[in-house]
Amino acid sequence: EQVDKYKYLGVLIQREGNMEEEVNERLSNAAKLYHTLSKTFLTKREITNTTKMAVYKTVYRPILTFGGETWNLTNKSKIQAMEMKFLRRILGITRRDRVRNEIVRAELGVEPIIQRVENQQLRWFGHLNRMHDNLPVKQVWESRPQSKRGRGRPKKTWNDQLTAILKSRGTTWVEAKRHSKNKEQWK
Template structure:
């Protein structure tokens, strides 16, 4: 896989064997693409979560299982499948919409609600005691950043989170959204500067509180 805007036709050969070049591949359950886009991984995760949800249809349709138990099963089986490794996703409006639409579709099936009932999403969350899925992803991303900040300065993740290219020229057009840009937006949502965040991250309880505030701000936005 070649990463970057510049493409080359020079083959990679090890010994006498030419290595196959691919646009994306799956590693440890996550889909890695040559353009660094999280759309491919999100689509794959939601597809797997949908398959899990479908296999549990007898539970969702059962009239002898209480709603709180169904929601607990949904949150402990389906949701973890959907947001696996979501801490590394860079977010966009499209990804946020896909996550929330998937969650709403599942919850409405559990509640046996159709779109003809004209029930708002807020009422669905109130009945099921849940929050928008994109909010959960934002909170997990914020906590993940805290783990990186607490690493020793010589660790590669700590170096990578602050690295910015010093040379080269990007192509014309709007800059692509990156994970770092997404996290900077998270910090702005809670009115915390980058240098201040590194100091706050040493206090785990305070950092968890900030993560919850960040998720709440995302819900309001």
């Protein structure tokens, strides 16, 4: 039986390989948690920001970034907006206060969530690169479809995303493959 999508280990897998619906589901789950905590927890002045940040780091952030290793981030702004909504609520700041995101993150000592997802992707790249060639995961990653490409601009692949991440960090694909062979050096 062929299906268009299914859940595997908590991640929504689609036939087209598109992760957009999975990212939207993560955002939806994070929004549900935000609304639950917003009414009962985040608005309480008796609870310290340290405690609120502990909840952010141990509950909220993992819900938002679960499975991020495989995402092809075409719409980073939705994820950043969801993160900032929670962080601003911790500080009691609204968007009307016109406080920049960098200042909010600096005050709470938090790295941008997109940077965290990119780190997850680089870690997964290292795992893939060190795998034996006979493992199915590595074979799928290294396979190239032989079908004709459709009209229009090609969809951005996970490898394209990874190339952009590596470029932004001042390295190339070849250097990254070489460095990732050594697990300690890759960390």
